[in-house]
Amino acid sequence: MKMKNRKAIAARSAVALSLAVTHFAHGQEAPAAPASAAPAKDDASAPVQQVVMTGSRIARRDTETSGPMLTLTKDDLKFAAPTSLGDIMQSLPNTGVSLNSNGTQGTSYGVSSINLRYLGSAEGSGNRTLVLVDGHRWVNAAGGRGFRDFPDLNTIPLGIIDSVEVLKDGASAIYGADAIAGVVNIHTKRKLEGFEANMRLGTSSRNDDENYNGFLNWGKRFDKGSVFLSGSMNDSRPILSADRDLTKVALSPLTAPGTSPQGLYVLPGLSNNAYFGTPAGFASNAANAVTRNMGVTSIGASYTADNSFHTAALPGDYYNQQTQGLYATGPSKTAGLFGRLTYEITPDLTAHVEATYTTRQSSQLFSPYLLDIRGSNGYSISRDQAYNPFGTANGVPAANALGFSGSTFRIQRVPVEVGNREVLQDVKMSRLLLGLEGTVSLWGDWNWDATLSYSKNKASFDQKNGINFDNLYRAMTSPATCSAASGCVPIDLFGTITPAMADYIRSYSHDINGTSQTDFSLNATRSLMQLQGGALGIATGYEYRRETAYDSPDPFASQASTVLPLVSGAAQSTTSAAARNPTAGSYYLNEAYAELSAPLLANLPWVQKLELDAAVRYSRYSTVGGKATTKLGILYRPFNSLLLRGTYSQGFRAPSILELYQGVKQTNFPAVDPCNGGGAGLPGCAGIPTSYNQSLYNSGIPHGVTSGNADLKPESADTYSVGFTYAPEQLKGFSMTVDQFKIKIKDAIASQTATQILNACAQTGTFCNLVQRANTGEIVQLTQALVNLSRIEVQGVDVTLRYLFPVAGAKIDAALDLAYLQHYKSYVPQPDGSIAVDERAGKSDQPRSTFPHLKAQASLRYIGSSITAGWKARYIGATADVPNNAVNGGNVAGTLYHDLQLSYNFSDGKTSIGMGIDNVFDKQPPASAANNPINFDMYTYDVRGRYFYTRVNTRF
Template sequence: MHHPFVRTPISAVVAAVALGILSSPVIAQNQRGASEIEEVAVVGSRIKRSDEVVTSPVQTLSADDLRVSGSVSIGETLQELPSVGSSLNGNGSAGTSHGSSSLNLRNLGENRSLVLVDGHRWVNGAGTRGFRDFVDLNTIPQAIVERVEVLQDGATAVYGADAIAGVVNIHTYRDYDGADLKVYYGAAGEGDRETASLDYLWGTNYDGGNLMVAVSHTDQKPIFTQDRELTAVPLNGLSAGTIEGVFRESNLASVLDGYASAGVTRDPGSDGSVPASWRAVDAEADQFNRYYNNYVVGPLQRTSVFARNRTELTDNIEFSVEALYNRRESDQLFSSAPPVIRGSRGFVIANDPLVNPFGVEFSGSDFRVDNYFDDVGQRRNAQEVDTLRLAAGLEGELRNGWSWDAFVSWAQNEADFISYNQIDLDRLALGLRACDTSAIGGDIADIAAGCVPVNLFEPLTGEMVDYINFTGRDRNSAEQRDFTFNVTGDLFTLPAGEVAFAAGVEYREESGEDRPDSYVQADPRVNSYQTTTSAPRDGTMGEYNLGEVYAELSVPLLRGMSLVQDLTLDLATRYSDYSTFGDTTNSKVGLAYRPVDDLLLRGTWAQGFRAPSILEMFEGARSTFLPVNDPCNGGGEGLVGCAAVPDSYVQQGPNVPGEVGGNRNLQPETSENTSFGLVYTPSYLEGASLTLDWYGIAIDDTISTFGAQNLLELCATTGQRCDYVSRAANGEILNIVDGPINLNRTEVKGMDLVARYGMETALGGLDLTFNASRLLDLTQESTLPDGSILVEDKVGTAASRESFPEWRASLSAKLSADKWSASYTARYIGTTEESVADESYGIPAVIYHNVSGSYDVQDNLNLKVGINNLTDKQPPVSLTNLNINFDQNTYNPVGRFLYMQVNYSFDS
């Protein structure tokens, strides 16, 4: 279907520029002197400028800034910016990033932060149980990054949707000439988290062009829970049961003396076929740490190849083509397969000596085996994510000095998700029946073939393990096609200067597909629960396309007057037409006022828009486990939503069954962004600058999950939304349905301060930078079923995998001489408070200290050594972050980390 606006404004702009190219004579080679300042487009505007009069706050990170702490990924560095909130990283196992790295600007979520590379969109991530709706920074190799610009303001009018919280523009090397090899090795003070990296960057200028190639490989080893005191034992308690298993069945009372309703277990190492080996369960002694040997920080391998060729077709037209391949391998460790055997789920242990030494069948409704299949091994989920991106571009200049560019790209993230050491529950159920198929209807020939009787009363044999072991294989992908055309130049001259203009069109297609393992999805044929211990989910696919046209103006109002050195008005508007939601227009107004040379005052007002992502709309329903504290535990002490829960009910473990998925009834988000700030560069203090900005972002129809814990508490205390929570007659939670919905409103306000000072000392040049962000307000409103409004103020609070401290800050100092340099950085995360069972617990502030030093051994050989987290600071304890005991999306659990890096530059 063709959209009308695509046939008119877009075609008109393209035609006009094409006509200008064809009708203009070839421009003579640029004769500008070397001293002339190059015009560039700074993130937040498509207009090329030669001055610093920008209305929006932009923070630029140089190559030195990005590599000062010796990080091996762009995500690790950007996540430490004070303006970035809790973000997905490599920490933890359960429910985490599955190897991806995100950026959460302004604490508004990674899918409201737009990530660009050289001003162009990057494909969304993949590699978890379903595709992502944000850019995975682990798909962008750090070796090609020259600098990063962070726009801390809304930019929907300039770049389109998803730029509500801000924009990160990652610039790659453009005219690299030479060859550079970087070898890196580091390890934590505990001897783990070994990290090795190799980057090779090569480029050469040739007659009329430049060719660049970058190759990199990084290998990061894991840290295990038992190797850190903080994570060795989950603070929310161990799981009830033993590796040998806890058996419950009323028939056992007839064959075992001292049988208790709590069940019986076997003494370790004893003969399970002898009744004397079995004893009543001791609730205090018989506990199992299912999180032993999980990851505190997971392993990660990345390999990438990037190539770009730029060629001058004429004196004023350049053609470029580039390609990237990136492979990411990551995995997570979990406990061995958890308890699943219940009589109510169709499991039976036959009265057969091959599988049962007691001479009675176990099949009653009270039959239950609580065991972890330790003999099968720990479950391991592995991701293999391949990123492929191809792009080509043209750029040039017109006779009147205007410049234009066209860019087209195709990119895809494709992931294999492999689940090792799961259990085939149908095979297990048949094995427990001693392979007797007589009572089973339907075709189970594939399951019965090679059936091995499974005896749970003794350690499993290798044959038993091979028969019931299952490996699941899912595949998912995200794909993007994008075309942009931009033109910029000066329209006419006003008394205060040139009126600058930019306009352009963009057409983009986004799609995602999730193909879960068909066997996992199949209906069970022997048991009545599910086919395997892998969580089933519905496969899904979704796509949308959009066409956009935008225009920008930069109007100099006044210049060169007393108390008005410069007054500039910036205007931008963008029209977008979505195949899923129709059209929308969003605009932006900015004003920059320089009363004197030393001071710039600026302010912006902007509209924002974010359409629901493919993931939010089309994600297939999947089963999972959600960490919660059940308020109905023990009957709920009279809570209205716990009336049907018996007093005898005790929550058996912190993780309960849940279901998450997409919501096709979602509506788009809209936002209003406001910012005011100043830039002060005192002439009396050369090398000093100060920027201070206030921002406010209000989002309507916020798309968010209500949260499993919130659903439970809302149901318990008010009786509302209890239909999202399913319970058994004994009170046990059978399922919680938690998916994305449009909440009423989210509002965030804050302030940013960046102070820089550079000076010469007797030892060398000293550069100081202080960067701080203060969160003034973060309020989320949602309408409850009774029509009342629930208002949550998150400033200073902490919850599961997210923290909202009022203050975040960083300080860096670098001293440089001819052959050596030394650096110190400190990162501050302020205090927060978490609530557990209506009790509040304070989480203290944390400061990480990093030091490094480098020395030029030769002109082309540099050696760098450093220590991150010099004081070996561990994350603060958190009781809401169940099982791992700290907020893994906010704090660094590695501890002291030492590294060495060697850079060798080859003669060009």
């Protein structure tokens, strides 16, 4: 698009809002007047204070910008008393599903993300939201099953945060890639003198999810500089899924006996066997598999062996795997150290150095690995295996002894003796930053800054109590074969698994992964000339950045087995740890930008202020080449009470290292299979038997693989926003902001969810090549690969109302913030060349993907000299679940949470104590069929229930 056309679009779109800084979680002290308030009259005798707001690099005298922005002040943060930055950021109505809670049924593995406008490229991902700290990029996350391509908010110490600005607008031309959905800029503390201490303690009404967090800061200002030191810690305890009614049992009904510690056995040859006296069909196929009788510890000898088994049937053989100690919310410990030294070298040159070091230990707990031993995978039990109850070792004559093999042979068992699986992360992040800033006279007076930073994130990922398939295979063989293998211990799959047996088949794996970032930036800004409305400002700069990442999975767990037989010519995995190929990659880029802010007119009839902003940035990546992006904004205040503004911006995001180079990785996909029970005539379910029950295979969670795609192209975006702010002079303290936005992402880098792939295959027959099934209907492998989708379009409206007014020597602060999601459409190319449109707005029919049309947050606060009291409510609108399901009939109800806070400020003005109750009415998340077996979307709702906390802040 030519520049003049872009300007025309911007001009036509130029209606916008003025409340650049809005509050909906309000601070202990009376907050500063919002940007929508009438600007103060110029005072020639007063010093001019310039500020730099997120979304612009040009210093200005006011906080009005052409893009919609929200600010959380230090008082907002103190009053909310969060345990981490993610806590408060993820509650914003403009935030979509974001990684949090560290629960067993999620994929966060202790990472916390921010996903503005729901535009993360995968569930909970934040890779289209740019996270800055004091205007500089933060390193990408590590510590999951591999590295991430977005920052982990848990690596930003809570004690250093002074305020947070959220620009809800594209800003690639200002800050570079990844700013398609918006920008989060964390401002750190800078003016502390002496000590500042904070401590918070909390627990749920069920005496779990205990939390201890706090920080200790010290600052000192001296003649030519200052020092700031901070130490932070956070310790959050778990919530067991068994301790919440919603999560203790999978709500999707079980239609056939599931796997239990008693085992589920299909044993060819035992059916209608005269020697053992078994009836016809006994243990001959999955429909009449047998299980051990309850309480049996030793199976009968010789021909009585079958007396210890019966045909499995519901309800008598029901077993709930959810009771095995799974975490609904997992434990996490974080700690952080931060230091800054600032020194004035000359009156025109100041230097500063910053160092950050953070650690995190988090874990997840899974039920024991479900043993699923199949003859079709080459497993067998010899007739003389030490613990075969139907073999010679149990006194059965050789002529009657049975060995088991072949395609129908199958043993399923929950090996509780091996123990619950535990996954642990140990993450260490370090960052060093050197900076210079000053002024220089070069064709005018310039303010400039130069910054060089190096950051690295490294992590270990340990998995305990898995299964060593090689050893399991050996333990099932004949005595002669087992004894020939060093350390082999025969296993009793039909009776008691002893500690020695459990030790032999138990596996442990150790992965390491990490990321690093080197970033150099040089920025300069000055006033070029005086226009009628003020000074024409310019900012320009250069940035070099290099990103690297690696993922080194456990060598044994990821290698192909040389012990197990090949299956369809392919090698099998050695352990139950999800195998994946190593990943390593890097890229670098050079960028240059220029920005203009032109206050064209001011203080004229019907033109109190008219300003035009423009920016252009050129980015050249070592992986995908170069791209220029532009941004245009207009701000118009016809009279004091009304401000209109609008922006048009282009976005650009190159594929990340993860998206380009991620090795093939095995995983499990929570998904609802429409072919369950045969698919009721759906075209893509042809041939699937009606006896197919998804829940009988891997607890109903299909196996699959994901991978990167080295052929990905960069994605680009066009963002439009238009809105207004109205602050009537007749109602002082009141303001109303309305914003409409539309974002179009072309060549969007994304993958279809497992549910989308299964639905497309079942209903239209497309993408069935990505779904491999066994004759039983079981999904053997589902392939999820990254591609450049046709496009993504998201559209919505934001509304903010605020009223701040005095009453009886105090103040009342009321606010309402609404986010309405009109559309979220993915345009997906089909194999036949057509384009399928998937509208997500208003739906929650996929795991961990809730897209309500309406989200809102409201607050009412009383701010007195000694007492501050407040109420806050958060609303998540109703959504459509899997149609006609047995859990909720197909509809997820709207949810409203209420919080109360009370604090007391001591007369010295330095100490305050507070207490609060979150979720006062103990509202549990709405039940969801799409999120079986945890039964709710853990990235949207809070399962902890009513929560009490107390906090203390002091300065000395």
